[in-house]
Amino acid sequence: MRHDRRIVYAGTPEFAVPALEALIAAGQAPVAVYTQPDRPAGRGRKLTPSPVKKVALAAGIPVLQPLSLKSAEAQAELGRLAPDVLIVAAYGLILPASVLAIPRSGGINLHASLLPRWRGAAPIQRAIQAGDSETGVCLMQMEAGLDTGPVYACESLPLGSDATAASVHDRLASLGARLLVERLGEILDGTLKPRPQPAEGVVYARKIEKAEAWIDWTQAAKVIDRQVRAFIPWPVAQTRWGEQILRIHRARPMPAAVGSEPAVPGTVIGIHADGVDVMAGSGIVRLQVVQLPGRRPVSAADWARSTAVVGHRLGGAD
Incomplete structure (x- = not known):
């Protein structure tokens, strides 16, 4: 040239x-x-x-x-x-x-x-x-x-x-x-x-809007997984955890176990060494890295060990 x-x-x-x-x-x-x-x-x-x-x-x-x-x-x-x-x-x-x-x-x-x-x-x-x-x-x-x-x-x-x-x-x-x-x-x-x-x-x-960061747990696990990955580094997918906002930095979809009891979407159903399982509309989302307001991102397993989460429900939006 x-x-x-x-x-x-x-x-x-x-x-x-x-x-x-x-x-x-x-x-x-x-x-x-x-x-x-x-x-x-x-x-x-x-x-x-x-x-x-x-x-x-x-x-x-x-x-x-x-x-x-x-x-x-x-x-x-x-x-x-x-x-x-x-x-x-x-x-x-x-x-x-x-x-x-x-x-x-x-x-x-x-x-x-x-x-x-x-x-x-x-x-x-x-x-x-x-x-x-x-x-x-x-x-x-x-x-x-x-x-x-x-x-x-x-x-x-x-x-x-x-x-x-x-x-x-x-x-x-x-x-x-x-x-x-x-x-x-x-x-x-x-x-x-x-x-x-x-x-x-x-x-x-179309342009990404911050309001799109809210997770709808009635969606399929694979859809939520794509939302999480698409919104890194901004705006970062998020959900309600009681009165706090929990931001999801990494997750992966999992199939629901055969014969498992159904749960309301957004319900935390289990804790594992590599994450926290949340029921979705179909399948399960395993949270792997999460962040609470004013804190650094941590492994979801560490977050779950610091508070009672199993049986509680995530969700809600402004």
Whole structure:
């Protein structure tokens, strides 16, 4: 790939870091990086730069942080950079068609799903929650629609029974970085042509809401297990334990024993060395790592040994 391309990179969270680092390592450092404005973080609510900003500054790359790219002033600023291409990974701001028209080769989006499945804000979590057997990353030509552009290339990743949003996030970020560096030259040379997304199979990954963290124990154990794994590290699945909120960091589904007495969903029915069994709508959920308010996550077995839990019922929501 030619090394005289003028690349502008736009990204904000940790997911966008490996691709930026890969471009720098490949001798394709962007001429500028766009990222969202610094946000308050931590107990002191101190203004904190995004992960992408930290990497860019460490590499000596100019950083731009407009509140929006819709204004004529912001677009003129991008135009003065004379970009050949705009590469976007989890930037978090809407890019109007007028912005995508500025780079000579348009915009390329690194998206964390196998398009057209899971367009939108939370593709990793929704893939796990739905029980998909695989997910992946795609390089997509950007257009005005929500993740509707034609696709240059994709790489798939199997989703095992222990996959969490955190673990899949990290693997897809690395996979996407490699795919970007491998295929960028072909994209910019015009030898790799994008293919339109098929009309069938379109699914939208709506944004995760904190209220979704509440566990409904009448659901099947496998559904609750997927909810727990999809919501790591945020918002973390939770349930009522008396007057307290019990957060579930790790669990696994178990079949109900043949001939066992049925119990009301949410009832704690047993304690084992590797967890605490809770009756679900069908099957059993074995809690393995839990957390009470103001405390660190602990093994569910340790939690159960510190209080009487068998026969008590978990559940309830605001």
